[in-house]
Amino acid sequence: MRKTLLDIKNLRLSFFTPAGEVKALNDISISMQEGDVLGIVGESGSGKSVTASAIMGLTAYPGKIIGGTIDFNGHRINEMSEKEMRKIRGKEVSMIFQDPMTSLNPVYTIGNQIMEVLKLHTDLNKQQAYERSVELLKLVGINEPEKRLKQYPHELSGGMRQRVMIAIGLACEPKLLIADEPTTALDVTIQAQILELMMELKNKINMSIIMITHDLGIVANMCDKIVVMYAGKVVETGTADEIFYNPKHEYTKGLLRSIPKLDSEKHEKLIPIEGTPVDLLNPPAGCPFAPRCGQCMKICLKRMPEFTELSDTHKSACWMLQKEAFEQKRREEK
Amino acid sequence: MDNKKKPLSFHLDVSDFLPADEREKQSMVVMRESVSFWKDGFRRLRKNKLAMASLVVIIIIMISAFIVPSFYPYSYEQQIRGSENLGIMEYSDAEIERIKSGEEVFPHILGTDSLGRDLMIRIMVGSKISLLVGIVASAIILVIGSAYGSIAGYFGGKVDMIMMRAVDIIYTVPDILIIILLSVTLKFPLKELADNVKAFAWINTVGIGLISIFVVFSLLYWVGMARIVRGQVLMLKEQEYVVAAKALGASDSRIIKKHLLTNSIGTLIVTTTLQIPSSIFTESFLSFLGLGVSAPMPSLGSLASQAIGGISSYPHRLMAPAIVISLIILSFNLLGDGLRDAFDPRLKN
Amino acid sequence: MSGYIIKRVISAIVTLFLVATLTFFLMYLVPGGPFLSEKAPSQQTLKALEEKYGLDQPIGVQYLNYMKRLIRGDLGTSLKMRGQEVNDIIKTRFPVSAKIGLMAVILAICVGIPLGSVAALNRGNWFDRLIMFLSTLGIAIPGFVVATVLMFFFGVRLRILPTFGLTSPLHYILPVAALALYPTAYISRLMRSSMLDVLGQDYMRTARAKGLSQFKALFKHALRNAVLPVVTYLGPMLAGILTGSFVVEKIFTIPGLGSQFVGSITDRDYPLIMGTTIFLAFLLITMNVIVDIAYKIIDPRIKLK
Numbered sequence: 006m007r008k009t010l011l012d013i014k015n016l017r018l019s020f021f022t023p024a025g026e027v028k029a030l031n032d033i034s035i036s037m038q039e040g041d042v043l044g045i046v047g048e049s050g051s052g053k054s055v056t057a058s059a060i061m062g063l064t065a066y067p068g069k070i071i072g073g074t075i076d077f078n079g080h081r082i083n084e085m086s087e088k089e090m091r092k093i094r095g096k097e098v099s100m101i102f103q104d105p106m107t108s109l110n111p112v113y114t115i116g117n118q119i120m121e122v123l124k125l126h127t128d129l130n131k132q133q134a135y136e137r138s139v140e141l142l143k144l145v146g147i148n149e150p151e152k153r154l155k156q157y158p159h160e161l162s163g164g165m166r167q168r169v170m171i172a173i174g175l176a177c178e179p180k181l182l183i184a185d186e187p188t189t190a191l192d193v194t195i196q197a198q199i200l201e202l203m204m205e206l207k208n209k210i211n212m213s214i215i216m217i218t219h220d221l222g223i224v225a226n227m228c229d230k231i232v233v234m235y236a237g238k239v240v241e242t243g244t245a246d247e248i249f250y251n252p253k254h255e256y257t258k259g260l261l262r263s264i265p266k267l268d269s270e271k272h273e274k275l276i277p278i279e280g281t282p283v284d285l286l287n288p289p290a291g292c293p294f295a296p297r298c299g300q301c302m303k304i305c306l307k308r309m310p311e312f313t314e315l316s317d318t319h320k321s322a323c324w325m326l327q328k329e330a331f332e333q334k335r336r337e338e339k
Numbered sequence: 340m341d342n343k344k345k346p347l348s349f350h351l352d353v354s355d356f357l358p359a360d361e362r363e364k365q366s367m368v369v370m371r372e373s374v375s376f377w378k379d380g381f382r383r384l385r386k387n388k389l390a391m392a393s394l395v396v397i398i399i400i401m402i403s404a405f406i407v408p409s410f411y412p413y414s415y416e417q418q419i420r421g422s423e424n425l426g427i428m429e430y431s432d433a434e435i436e437r438i439k440s441g442e443e444v445f446p447h448i449l450g451t452d453s454l455g456r457d458l459m460i461r462i463m464v465g466s467k468i469s470l471l472v473g474i475v476a477s478a479i480i481l482v483i484g485s486a487y488g489s490i491a492g493y494f495g496g497k498v499d500m501i502m503m504r505a506v507d508i509i510y511t512v513p514d515i516l517i518i519i520l521l522s523v524t525l526k527f528p529l530k531e532l533a534d535n536v537k538a539f540a541w542i543n544t545v546g547i548g549l550i551s552i553f554v555v556f557s558l559l560y561w562v563g564m565a566r567i568v569r570g571q572v573l574m575l576k577e578q579e580y581v582v583a584a585k586a587l588g589a590s591d592s593r594i595i596k597k598h599l600l601t602n603s604i605g606t607l608i609v610t611t612t613l614q615i616p617s618s619i620f621t622e623s624f625l626s627f628l629g630l631g632v633s634a635p636m637p638s639l640g641s642l643a644s645q646a647i648g649g650i651s652s653y654p655h656r657l658m659a660p661a662i663v664i665s666l667i668i669l670s671f672n673l674l675g676d677g678l679r680d681a682f683d684p685r686l687k688n
Numbered sequence: 689m690s691g692y693i694i695k696r697v698i699s700a701i702v703t704l705f706l707v708a709t710l711t712f713f714l715m716y717l718v719p720g721g722p723f724l725s726e727k728a729p730s731q732q733t734l735k736a737l738e739e740k741y742g743l744d745q746p747i748g749v750q751y752l753n754y755m756k757r758l759i760r761g762d763l764g765t766s767l768k769m770r771g772q773e774v775n776d777i778i779k780t781r782f783p784v785s786a787k788i789g790l791m792a793v794i795l796a797i798c799v800g801i802p803l804g805s806v807a808a809l810n811r812g813n814w815f816d817r818l819i820m821f822l823s824t825l826g827i828a829i830p831g832f833v834v835a836t837v838l839m840f841f842f843g844v845r846l847r848i849l850p851t852f853g854l855t856s857p858l859h860y861i862l863p864v865a866a867l868a869l870y871p872t873a874y875i876s877r878l879m880r881s882s883m884l885d886v887l888g889q890d891y892m893r894t895a896r897a898k899g900l901s902q903f904k905a906l907f908k909h910a911l912r913n914a915v916l917p918v919v920t921y922l923g924p925m926l927a928g929i930l931t932g933s934f935v936v937e938k939i940f941t942i943p944g945l946g947s948q949f950v951g952s953i954t955d956r957d958y959p960l961i962m963g964t965t966i967f968l969a970f971l972l973i974t975m976n977v978i979v980d981i982a983y984k985i986i987d988p989r990i991k992l993k
Contacts (some may be wrong), residue, residue, distance in 0.1 A: 063896050087901075108890035111989050112912050121908075122898040157988040172897065185823035295359070304355035328356045370787040511703045515931045516965050517710065523715040523953060524962060620830060627832045627935055628953055643833060647939070650840050661833040669828035 007038040009076075010181060010213050011060065014075035016083075018059055027285045029055045029068065031237040037230065039180070042207065044216045044228035044245075046221060046260070051234040053217045057183045059083075060088040060215075061100055078180050084267055096126040099174040103186040105166035109158035115142075115169055116154030119176060126177045141172040146202060164195035168202065175206060182207075183215045188223065200227060221264050225249055225250075230318070233257050234282050236293035238309075243319035253313075253321035256294045292324065300325055380605070383681040390677020393670035400667060413457035415464040416635045423455040427655060449659050453649075462660055465637040469667065472552055472622045472638065473615035479557035481611045484564025492564070492572030493591070503569065506562045514559045518621065521555040522630035529554075548633035552625070556618055567610055571603035600645035605682035612675035616668040623664055639664045657679040669685070692890040693981055700973045707969045712754050714748065720956060763963030768955045774963030782967075784854065784942035785937065788930045790865045798924070801918065802871075804879025804943035805911070811884060819876060825875025831932045835939040852941050863940045867932045871925045875918055883914040889956050898951060921982050924974040930968060 030052045037043040043116040045053045053206070054238035058064050060075060062082055075082040075276035078097055102108040110120060119138040123129055123290050129137060135154075142150035145168040159164055168185060184203065188196035204227060207214055224231055224301060225246065231248045233241040233256065252258045259278040283289055292298070295305040305324050313326040384390055391647035408415070415564045422431040427450050449458035466671045486543050491502040526547055575581060586596055623640025625631040639660045647657035708910040745753075755765070763774035807819040842862060843851030850859045884893065887910060933946035941947070946965065952960035 025991075064891070091899045093899070094897055100897040103889050104890055108894045110891040110895070110909050112987065113909075121900070125899050170894070173894070246900060249901055261824070303359045304357050304361055307355070324356070327398045329357070330730060339787045447854055484902050486925055508699065508703055508706065509894070511699065511976060512707055513969050515927060515971075516969050517707070519953065519962070520711060523956075525718045528717050530812060536730070536802050616828070623830045624832070624931065624935070629828075630953065641828070643830070647832065648838055651844050655842060657833070657836060661837075665825070665829045669824060672824065672828060682693055 012036040012076040016328035044231045047234035052237040078201045096177045098181040100183040101170045103189045145172045234241040241321040380682040387677040393673040396670040419455040425450040465639040468638040473619040475612040476618040483561040486569045488565035488568025492569035496549040525551040609679040616671035709826035764959040768957040781945040795868040800872045800875025804876035808883035823873035833934040882917045886914045923979045
């Protein structure tokens, strides 16, 4: 059994806005082992990015963790001081973002921004830091690294910038890299290159990756384990195979129906998920997906379903599964 | 529906697994109603307390500037003998006599000036002049600027390049110096024009000072507006509905009127609203230099600058018009900011 | 870069030429030409003037002569202060104004930038609201009111600060404060909004994700980006300070170029008005060019253009 790297238990996080408390994360539990690639899938507003910020200890004001724990690599993140947390960020866990066009500071050179993180977390002197930066740029597949180090972000293409971001992320060989939609803003061909690079580097320096995305295609190719989130809740988790071939939650099924398949024989229609997500200002008592769900039952509107364990790795929170169990139990009773 | 069921009870009922109907599902969704651009904007504006308060202040000042003077018992140029230099709510000896004999004498709420003119009415008329300067100048700027800017932006290419090069040059001219220069000199030809050419005799009725201010402001300030409008038009031009309208064979003028201007109207309103206080501000500065609207017509700026000399004995004569100017400028600024937050679609989150 | 500078300098020269031409023709509108005011000067002066400026010649020739003198840097002779060259007046008066103006610029930057930044960091709380309220007010009150009220309150009522002339360091406090109020208010608003903008940028998240402290991230990553719009405001700010100096110098009786200019307007001393206008226009246009070029240097994104 590999070591557990990240263990989030019953995390609750709310944003206290003037309009009221927005329950962005409502009792979520996620865990991952060392060396895993974990995919977190969900539409915008489902809490994916908020989860990532919480792991980094960077929950933005007016957000606040109001319950639960986050354990990462032996640290209890939600109880650490800002000062302790700073030593972990960029060193043991680092993060890359959606838009490489804006995630690098436009007024500093690439070299300055890579060496900044080295200066912060290592004892390298200036010359060593420079050499390490050159090495890092080579590692992420950037030609002429010496020249690039002197350039400003706007002089680089989008794909190149994302490579620089990855180089910054990997500078201190972190245990965990959180990639928040790392390819959404890139061209499709560049997307593939970046993902490939990430997988390659993962094996090289033995780190784990959390891949946050709404693109199921990416997840299918890369991830060992998938967490499906909806409206601040985890609705289904499982291995990639389980999620793709045996989805149990109606939302997951809907997501899969809404992506095109290349190998389908028939001219299948893509089916979008109708409706809009619930208002997290006053989340419903029941399953948050119920109003959009084709199989919605009366109970779904009243109570949040428990997780049903379908295998060691596969869990899903849907009343449909409970219904099956319930009916089976009734049949047995009879 | 059995709402009385204990929430923590895990007892389940067969009926719970019946499919829920649409109505039940919908009851859970708190839909935000979809609203039109204008409705949405006004709703946001109404929520902005500061902007609404400013609007109220502007309306009150406008009423007292444009309506109240017509039935106010004193007039702005009337010099009351014996009532010179009265303080706030003071009466002259003659007026006290009249009150004693049972006559009703309207109080000098803010006292009188050294020529025995009632300060309250002068401030009201001064607000009228200042507001006129602000509103008329901004309206002229709006017309010139948006015509110029939309033509340049719409036709693009060489037309745009030449037109905007001219704007760039005017933009780099230090405007305040030219405004001073124009104010110094423009009165002479204007006066000649009004005296000698019959068609321009109306200039004398409106007042040469006022006209020259309008001309000066609109000569210089339209460039900013033209730039903004051009930027808007360039941005909108690329959008699909304009392309669609073109494909459907709509004429140029129709596209400019119907699509481009209606879509940039939010920005125009905001820019114009913010132009008003800046014109008033500049006029008050010119008044201080003695170049503003000329006597006997008072503007707030000239009232305040005339009071500077006597500040140690009559501070209220400076404070009253100064407060009104500041209030007008402040209110228009805040209203403009509020309008921008409410109507500028680019800032919509 | 050098191409940009050349382009900018050429356009500045064109603008200056336009201003000079405009000035000449506007002054020509004044009855009797620029050298005669309503009060006719003595026959002797008139003759001397006509000789010197060739007023009897056609307007085209007059214009050419005027431009020639201008290129040599000769701004003419004052009407009211007999025999005084405009150049000499500017030479003695301008340093006084420049000193006060520079102090006001420094004060406005040193106060406005921190105030705006701190307001942005405390967005929505009482400090932010206070700063925003004060700066909105600071923008709404005309300069001459500010100056007069300051003078009245500190000079006349409290009698703690001198209000007249510039003979000791204490004398500088009120005029500089009056001059700096508007730009300070403006800079704090500008700084607040650009800081808010920068704080929401992704690279700030990156900085924090690297493990930088809040303070360091602000200083290194936010400040430099947020200050850029303030640099673009420097040009208009100088014009504003100049306008302010007319008012402030007159109210505090400071022997600078501003009070001189106001005096020349009141006196209808047209050659002096003309000369000062051209000098100030030259100053402002040059400053604008310098600021524009400085901006390009500070912001690497537009260096290439």
